[in-house]
Amino acid sequence: MKKMKKLFLGALALVMMFTLAACGNSEKTEGSGSGAESDGVQEITIKIAHVVAENTPKHQGALKMKEVIEKESDGKIKVQVYPNSSLFGDKDEYQNLVANNVQFILPDMSKLVGNDPGFNIPAMPFLFESDEAANAFWDGEKGQEIFKRLEKDGVLGMAMWPNGAKHMTNDKKAIKKPGDLDGMKIRTQGGQLLEAIYAELGAGSASIPFGELYTALQQGTVDGQENTFSNIESKKFDEVQKYMTIMGHTRVDYALLTNTKFWEGLNDETKAIVQKGVDEGTKLARESAKKLNDDALAKLKDNGQVEINELSDAEIEEFKKTLEPIYNEWAEKIGKDIIEDAESK
Template structure:
């Protein structure tokens, strides 16, 4: 009798444990409890290669502020400017490895991944920042971003630096012929090489941090950059002439790791997505403001002679560069170029 009683108690205990386990499993699968609920506790790293007083840094800090506030501190965001974490040469590989969760590279650094990232270097393609923003926010721009998914990378947004302009030490540039024989520092890439080659100029890639010395020593005659970069690096101290051209652009891509992104639950992803939206707005507004202020400062300093191309002078450059434009439009994709052109109409 005692044996039967012990067996009965054992069976009842087993049944109770099994029942509790089943209930626990059901709760977990439904998302009713456990890690699937609520904001995940995370540490996110954002790395970029430029200084603090830049659209990149302003956007990154806005992203940090929003995400940390809305997550009640459960998500920590660490921002690393000035190549403190990774530099131009290794940041993409470290994003792929998920050693960093967000990077903001110059699109010129991505042309080897996909020819669509040559868009900012297409001569006179966009009339202003708004046209460039509209393209990258639209269907074809997002299509280019999606092509990085083969690497385990997700493109989220474009952050502009702005239109580029040429400075040089030799003479005022007003016509395509004025560039003949000059040596110009560019960001690099086959499209920019072709562009300056068509204008009779040599082009070379020099690290941005070494450019002031290269201009000072005459290693190159000139360079192309945004107003904010020209002013903040004081290139007007070692250059006599600046031509306001807007012929090409500097634009950045905000990228994340797909494994990281797919590992976020809905509540966490919504906060980060909204943080990206807020950061993008801040970065875009900051770029426009910094360039406006920089041009005013350059004029006030009066160290460089400034010439702004007229419409007829711009048309002369466009006509001269038609062969380069047509060749690279085909490489990038006629449908993509058509869409980009439509944003400036």
């Protein structure tokens, strides 16, 4: 009996040894982030999802992240990029990031204003004079402070990727002063701040899905819209609009976000590789956005289908003066210190 008991205990010990060995060699996937204490590059799969097409700065930046991360990790880290809402859409990507079902997303900041009013910064009128000024703000202390406010959700803000400054088109008249907008109906991305801006200018606003905007302009559902040069040119809005005003009054900017638990679960070596991918992706996305908008403006001029007017400094000041009540109200909501920092860039 004692002999049988010894044989049984010996067999049990062997089984436990093999089980532990198998567990130790298991590969973690889907950005689980476990094992941060281990040495060497962790073998993980990272998902990056966004809602726009492949021919955009956002997608090119995401592909750069994939290229750098996979190369620097010698293929130990796999990166999967999902464009065109093919994994998650606008309505559910943030919740899935919180759940770590995806490790990086790139939402329009206007989609984050419900999480924190600081993400209204791109919609603040005439706050930034250039892409470089906007980049400097989000890279700086106050921009990073806004990103940090998402940590309560288990989300970490990594960087701002720009689409660029917005300009206005319409089918009624050249816009040169605030009064020219009186009675018009303008399509916007939506949100209380943009609605307030156009109400102050005497115009109505409507939130129409971007994919339906060409038809809405063509049919006169709205008189005009605001967008970046690249969006205006690529969607051929100049075919159904007579006038374009170069204003740069508001912006479209994206936030590169990751899951906090995923990020904290990376060991130092793995984290350094992923951070390098983020840095290189950010650099390319910013360069691509500027080039795309410059090229789009040149094409719009060559097309000759829309009359293009650029506001002078004096005309911009007139718009700023008219919008001063909006500016003061929203500076209180966002934070005067944040607005002052943005103005200093």
